[in-house]
Amino acid sequence: MTIATDRRSVLKLGLAGGAALASPQIMVRAAHAQAAMPDVDNPGFSRFRLGGFEVTAINDGLRPGDGVHTIFGVDREEAEVTALLEENFLPRDRFVNSFTPTLVNTGSELILFDTGLGAGAREGGLGRLRERLEASGYGADDVSVVVVTHFHGDHIGGLMENGAPAFPNARYVTGQAEYDFWTAQERLSGPTGNAARAVQANVTPLADQTTFIGDGDEVAPGITAMLAAGHTPGHMIFHLESEGRRLLLTADTANHYVASLQRPDWHVSFDMDKEAGAATRRRVFDMVAAERIPFLGYHMPFPAAGFAERLDGGYRFVPVSYQFLL
Numbered sequence: 001m002t003i004a005t006d007r008r009s010v011l012k013l014g015l016a017g018g019a020a021l022a023s024p025q026i027m028v029r030a031a032h033a034q035a036a037m038p039d040v041d042n043p044g045f046s047r048f049r050l051g052g053f054e055v056t057a058i059n060d061g062l063r064p065g066d067g068v069h070t071i072f073g074v075d076r077e078e079a080e081v082t083a084l085l086e087e088n089f090l091p092r093d094r095f096v097n098s099f100t101p102t103l104v105n106t107g108s109e110l111i112l113f114d115t116g117l118g119a120g121a122r123e124g125g126l127g128r129l130r131e132r133l134e135a136s137g138y139g140a141d142d143v144s145v146v147v148v149t150h151f152h153g154d155h156i157g158g159l160m161e162n163g164a165p166a167f168p169n170a171r172y173v174t175g176q177a178e179y180d181f182w183t184a185q186e187r188l189s190g191p192t193g194n195a196a197r198a199v200q201a202n203v204t205p206l207a208d209q210t211t212f213i214g215d216g217d218e219v220a221p222g223i224t225a226m227l228a229a230g231h232t233p234g235h236m237i238f239h240l241e242s243e244g245r246r247l248l249l250t251a252d253t254a255n256h257y258v259a260s261l262q263r264p265d266w267h268v269s270f271d272m273d274k275e276a277g278a279a280t281r282r283r284v285f286d287m288v289a290a291e292r293i294p295f296l297g298y299h300m301p302f303p304a305a306g307f308a309e310r311l312d313g314g315y316r317f318v319p320v321s322y323q324f325l326l
């Protein structure tokens with residue numbers, strides 16, 4: 001019996017139920033694995049210092065999905081997409097999407113960037129921002145500012161909780177262009193209908209407490225907005241700087257750490273304007289690569305922070321290691 005078939009039979013026995021474990025061979029194997037695997041999740045947050053700021057990347061959940069080519073490189077042949085994935089040690093037809101709201105304590109404000117998928121996604125194991133914010137030592141009441149990069153459901157889903165503001169003491173900051181686009185009457189019909197209704201439910205009720213900003217505006221001392229349109233018409237990213245340390249929160253400028261960075265020109269189904277999305281990726285990651293600054297991308301693999309190195313006309317994602325510890 002080969003090891004492979006042995007493993008398969010062990011799996012089958014496991015699926016068949018406890019009675020099958022009476023097999024003597026299995027008992028011997030069990031003796032080598034007496035420590036039960038504890039059902040304890042990882043804490044789901046990553047914290048580091050950026051000068052005088054404290055940054056906490058929070059994992060709102062992981063979502064495995066099919067069909068990389070139906071999202072990334074939709075203007076390319078499927079073989080070209082699968083070849084790039086395999087070259088990068090990734091499966092050709094499955095990927096895991098990761099969602100990373102980010103909390104920044106500036107010393108005077110506790111600023112949350114994006115709110116995850118929210119209550120509607122909890123049954124599927126996502127929407128974990130609140131729980132993990134608490135695990136990291138803060139409460140929803142402590143958040144003083146919520147910044148929304150753009151109005152897709154995985155960013156605005158956590159703004160409300162049971163019909164009330166999820167962060168009751170916060171004021172809000174978001175792009176004027178994004179708000180104007182999604183709240184225009186005509187978005188309620190056609191392909192934007194569902195998303196526009198979600199905006200009506202989660203964003204519009206907070207408008208009175210919202211500051212609407214544009215390119216170059218400051219959210220707080222050391223935090224500057226940059227318009228990065230394409231993914232959505234008013235998509236915004238944020239440049240953080242404290243005591244000479246910098247970090248760019250790139251939100252959804254790139255949504256896959258291989259496909260979107262190594263091939264920035266490939267069209268992405270998530271980008272509402274495919275050409276503008278590609279042009280913005282080039283502009284933003286040219287800057288990240290040239291200035292050698294770290295970035296944190298909402299959909300990069302958790303903990304979602306890294307550098308971009310120029311490679312073959314695109315960029316290679318280089319995850320952070322100990323840079324923030326020094």
Ligand SMILES: [Zn+2]
Binds near residue numbers: 152154155252298299
């Ligand atoms: Zn997103």
